[in-house]
Amino acid sequence: MLRFSIPFIGVLLGAAAAPLASAELSRCSPLDLLVEKVISRPIAYDEFCVSYPDQCVIDGESLIEMTPDRLRQLENVNKDINTEFELIPDVEWRGEEDVWSYPVLGHGDCEDFVLEKIRRLMNLGFSRAAMSIAIVYDKKLMSPHAILLVDTSDGTFVLDNLRDEVRCWDDVPYNYESRERPDSQWNSFDQSDWTWTHPLPNRSEEDNADRMLTHLLSWVADQAGLAAPEPPRIELVPWTVINARAFGDDSEKIPHLRIDGFYDIPNRIILLPSTWKADDPVFQSNLVHELTHHVQLSNGLRPRCLAELEPQAYDLQMRYLREQGVADPYAALGINEFTIRLASSCPDR
Numbered sequence: 543m544l545r546f547s548i549p550f551i552g553v554l555l556g557a558a559a560a561p562l563a564s565a566e567l568s569r570c571s572p573l574d575l576l577v578e579k580v581i582s583r584p585i586a587y588d589e590f591c592v593s594y595p596d597q598c599v600i601d602g603e604s605l606i607e608m609t610p611d612r613l614r615q616l617e618n619v620n621k622d623i624n625t626e627f628e629l630i631p632d633v634e635w636r637g638e639e640d641v642w643s644y645p646v647l648g649h650g651d652c653e654d655f656v657l658e659k660i661r662r663l664m665n666l667g668f669s670r671a672a673m674s675i676a677i678v679y680d681k682k683l684m685s686p687h688a689i690l691l692v693d694t695s696d697g698t699f700v701l702d703n704l705r706d707e708v709r710c711w712d713d714v715p716y717n718y719e720s721r722e723r724p725d726s727q728w729n730s731f732d733q734s735d736w737t738w739t740h741p742l743p744n745r746s747e748e749d750n751a752d753r754m755l756t757h758l759l760s761w762v763a764d765q766a767g768l769a770a771p772e773p774p775r776i777e778l779v780p781w782t783v784i785n786a787r788a789f790g791d792d793s794e795k796i797p798h799l800r801i802d803g804f805y806d807i808p809n810r811i812i813l814l815p816s817t818w819k820a821d822d823p824v825f826q827s828n829l830v831h832e833l834t835h836h837v838q839l840s841n842g843l844r845p846r847c848l849a850e851l852e853p854q855a856y857d858l859q860m861r862y863l864r865e866q867g868v869a870d871p872y873a874a875l876g877i878n879e880f881t882i883r884l885a886s887s888c889p890d891r
Contacts, residue, residue, distance in 0.1 A: 570697025570710030575718055578732040583722060587675070590642040590657065591726075597661060600724040602669030608694040613708065616692060616699065619662050621706040623655055629703055633817050639781065653688040655703040660690065668692070671724055678716035680704075685778055686816050689714075691721065762833045765858050771840035774833070775811045784813050803828040805835040807848075812836065823866040824874050831859040847888035856882045 582588075591598035606612060628649040632641045644661065645654045656675050664670055672693045680687045690701040691711060698711040705714075720728045755773050763770035784801045802825075804813040812832040819825045834855040845851055863871035872878055 570694075570699060571712065572693065573691060573698040573711045573718070573721075576732040577729045579730050580723075581720065581728050581730045583726060583728050584640070584642070584677075586640045586642040587653075587722075593643075597657070597664075597670075598726070600671050600674075600722070600726070602671045604669070604671045604693060604724075606668060606672045606692060606694040608696040612694070615663070615666055615668075616701060616708045617706075619659055619666070620701040620708055623658050623662070624703050624706055627655065627658070629655070631817050631819075639817060651688075652703050656688050656690045656701075659701050663692075674722045676721040677719045678714075679719055680716055685818070686719070687716070689716070758830070759833055759837070761862075762830060762858060763837050765861065766834060766837055766854060768837050768841040771837060774805075774836045775809075776814065776829075777811055778814050778816045778818055781815050784815060787813060803832040805832045805839075807835075807839060810836065810840075823863055823868055826866070827859045827863050827871075827875070830862045831855045834858050849886050849888050852886040853882065856885075 583591075587598075623645075626648075627645040629652065630649040632651045633639050641651075642653050642657065643650070644658050650658070653675070660670070660673055660675075663673060674691045674693070676689050676691050678687050678689055679685070687704070692699045692701065700709050700711050700714055702709070702714065711718075718731050720730045722728050756770075759773055760770045781801070784804045787806065788801045788804050802815065805811075806813060812829065814825075814829060814832075818828070832855075835851055838851050838854065843851065859875070860871040863874060868874050
């Protein structure tokens with residue numbers, strides 16, 4: 543069952559594990575997960591290190607001796623940077639999906655916040671070897687995310703742009719996917735069995751998310767005049783993965799095309815881009831489009847070719863956008879009638 547919020551009904555702000563009190567020492571366990579393999583650091587981070595090599599030299603003591611003053615510095619840096627800069631995904635203002643840099647013009651993506659925190663903590667005398675960037679999967683927002691880990695004599699702490707409090711690494715709703723090492727390589731963790739060790743104190747948020755998905759699926763089914771099936775699984779993946787599934791071997795020949803959603807028919811999985819945002823009606827409409835295909839095929843529709851299913855999916859997508867107050871759905875999606883006709887045409891045999 544899908545666990546995420548549909549903001550046109552309401553954004554979920556569920557209770558979370560208790561944060562550390564300000565400047566109050568608390569012990570965490572050290573982050574110690576099973577390493578599946580060693581991988582290269584992200585290409586975008588590699589490019590950052592070419593421009594700022596001193597920031598990527600991971601040396602010094604591997605642990606910070608935690609004191610009330612050190613904790614206060616961690617809290618202040620985390621909160622100050624979260625307050626100073628606005629979180630805006632790279633693709634929205636750079637036109638590129640993944641660029642690592644310091645925050646620019648008052649905003650940045652999550653990894654930009656991490657890099658700025660490292661810079662300021664180094665200026666305060668924190669050892670670079672005690673700080674590491676980690677890529678995690680946010681289990682509440684269903685999206686990848688970058689955070690800063692700080693290893694101390696009292697365990698591993700997290701500095702995060704999504705919360706001002708400094709927390710223990712297992713007090714946040716993340717699956718840890720990879721983490722940088724002192725040799726500039728990254729550890730990739732085995733996440734097959736690991737789950738967040740501090741679940742929400744009640745299931746209200748998850749129950750609400752289930753009801754919201756049921757509502758959205760029911761809306762699609764009602765508009766289509768079909769029965770509402772069980773919800774599909776949702777996966778957030780890079781655009782390159784979606785393109786590869788949609789175009790197969792030809793995906794590399796048309797890299798300028800980006801598919802905003804894909805319904806994996808055999809596995810009943812909807813693939814959405816990792817930059818999918820729950821509070822954006824256009825992104826929501828892409829989910830509506832793919833849910834339409836799920837409803838169509840679950841109800842036994844068997845078209846001459848799959849393209850014949852597209853007119854209804856586009857129609858419901860446009861209808862949904864209009865209900866959300868979008869005056870020109872075509873402009874919002876960057877398409878026109880010709881685009882829809884092309885996508886709805888069966889290939890000549």
